[in-house]
Amino acid sequence: MEYMSEEGYNKILAELKQLESVDLPRVRDAISEARAQGDLSENFEYHAAKREQGRILSQIRFRQRILEHARVIDKSLLGSDSVGLLTKVELTNLANQARMTYTLVSPHEANIREGKMSIKSPIAQALAGKKAGEVVSVKVPAGTLQLRIESITM
Numbered sequence: 001m002e003y004m005s006e007e008g009y010n011k012i013l014a015e016l017k018q019l020e021s022v023d024l025p026r027v028r029d030a031i032s033e034a035r036a037q038g039d040l041s042e043n044f045e046y047h048a049a050k051r052e053q054g055r056i057l058s059q060i061r062f063r064q065r066i067l068e069h070a071r072v073i074d075k076s077l078l079g080s081d082s083v084g085l086l087t088k089v090e091l092t093n094l095a096n097q098a099r100m101t102y103t104l105v106s107p108h109e110a111n112i113r114e115g116k117m118s119i120k121s122p123i124a125q126a127l128a129g130k131k132a133g134e135v136v137s138v139k140v141p142a143g144t145l146q147l148r149i150e151s152i153t154m
Contacts, residue, residue, distance in 0.1 A: 087154060
């Protein structure tokens with residue numbers, strides 16, 4: 001079971017609908033056109049379209065499994081006194097005093113460019129359950145980070 005925000009659930013649902021209603025019919029049309037060209041053994045367009053169809057079907061199945069096991073969390077029921085799923089955490093790296101803000105989300109919603117960190121990442125795992133003002137040591141590939149939790153919000 002995967003817990004996620006309503007926004008993340010809706011985004012995956014929209015991606016699934018796009019794949020099923022736009023991308024899959026487009027590639028099926030491409031297969032039909034390529035098949036009409038004759039000999040399939042040396043027809044590059046046909047083989048490329050079949051590979052694309054397989055990729056799209058795989059993405060559809062993946063998103064269907066995510067949605068099948070997803071549980072949408074109501075943010076209003078969560079507390080903001082400690083770090084957890086769907087909390088926004090402001091951190092300070094004590095080594096260089098750099099400040100960063102992340103929202104902890106399910107792995108399927110994670111996007112560092114948008115400030116969304118997977119709850120299953122090493123940093124999020126180290127922060128889980130901690131409160132504002134605490135200092136956390138996190139082992140990362142580059143070494144050990146000392147992070148201070150500045151604030152926690154929803």
